[in-house]
Amino acid sequence: MLLISCPNCGSRDETEFHYGGQAHVPYPENPAGLNDREWAEFLFYRDNTKGAFAERWLHSTGCRQWFNMLRDTVTYDIQAIYPMGTPRPATAAATSVIAPEGATK
Amino acid sequence: MANTAAINGINGLRDIRRSPASHLAAALEAGSIQGTVVLKEGPFQTMAGVRVDPRSEEGARIAAVARSLPARCGDVGGTDRVTVLWLGPSEFLVVAPEEAHDSLGGDLIGSLVAALGEAPGQVVDLSANRTTFELSGPRARAALEKGCALDLHPRSFTVGTALSTEIGNIPVVLQKTGEESFRLFPRASFADFLGRWLLDAVREFASPEVP
Incomplete structure (x- = not known):
């Protein structure tokens, strides 16, 4: 069970939250100009980062507000929680990741 | 429910209104342990959701x-x-006695709507959305702690505060009204489950404590 620090409500159980997928995926400036592949990539293609990953969360049984979280997908360490609309905070990216032998990313 | 006859509802509908856990009233009374933990469903209330x-x-x-x-x-x-x-x-729940509702002679909803005016936001009559459970007694906190992950110790959950959280996996607003009394606001469709869950939670306190 993760303990997530909601910016409004403080530390709560993970079960009170809903995951909202990758953060900072910009809506295309000209959606009508996209071809099928580009549109599919905007809709369905997401990073599968090993290490620090910026994602959206919703405190659904608390204040019902969205926020962004920088979480390590390996250690589940929550590195930062910041409001929607603000840029991803700089971190010592992926220092916690122990890369398996032969891995490039 | 208490005192239904005193209030003449709109078109006689008030008299046939049933609270979501009314079918549990006898069970709640039988399951309560006077002096230890008492559980009952509260009277109807006027509630307004304000954004x-x-x-x-x-x-x-x-x-x-x-x-x-x-x-x-x-x-x-x-x-x-x-x-x-x-x-x-930017979201609030206004809770008032039933008589405050506009259909029963009050003016709560109307005055909130008037106060909002044409400005962005909303005032919605949510009187039928949630019911109220009142849990009190020295073991009330122990019963709640079986299904609530929050720190309910008086040093962090003080009288006169309210938190929305999960109790028995049910989303509720939990209000602490006194040192040993709580009010739970579950949505109507969860009232049956939460009522039975609370009954089960308090059942052990009827037996003498095992050292």
Whole structure:
């Protein structure tokens, strides 16, 4: 069970939250100009980062507000929680990741 | 429910209104342990969901009607009679006695709607959305702690605060009204489950404590 620090409500159980997928995926400036592949990539293609990953969360049984979280997908360490609309905070990216032998990313 | 005959509802509908856990009333009474933990469903209440930016002009007008808007998570605003629970930074639940409803001679909903005016936000009559369970007694906290992950110790959960959380996996607003008394606001469709869950939680306190 993760303990997530909601910016409004403080530390709560993970079960009170809903995951909202990758953060900072910009809506295309000209959606009508996209071809099928580009549109599919905007809709369905997401990073599968090993290490620090910026994602959206919703405190659904608390204040019902969205926020962004920088979480390590390996250690589940929550590195930062910041409001929607603000840029991803700089971190010592992926220092916690122990890369398996032969891995490039 | 108490005192239904005294109030003449709209078109006679008030008389056939049933609270969501009314079918459990006898079970709640039988399951309560006087002096240890007492569980009952509270009377009908007038509730209004308010969404407004509390720092705006319309927020100030709403606050004037409700006396005050809570500023942060856990805060409860309003008066003894009309309480305002914090649900989110711009979302509040106004809870008042049933008589405050416009159809029963009160003016709560109407005055909130008037206070909001044409400004962005909403005031919705949610009187039938949630029911109230009242849990009190020295073991009330122990019963709640079986299904609530929050720290309910008095040092962190003080009298006169309210938090929306999960109890028995049910989303509820939990209000602490006294040192040993709590009010739970589950949605109507969860009332049956939560009532039975609470009955099960308090059952062990009927038996003598095993050292």
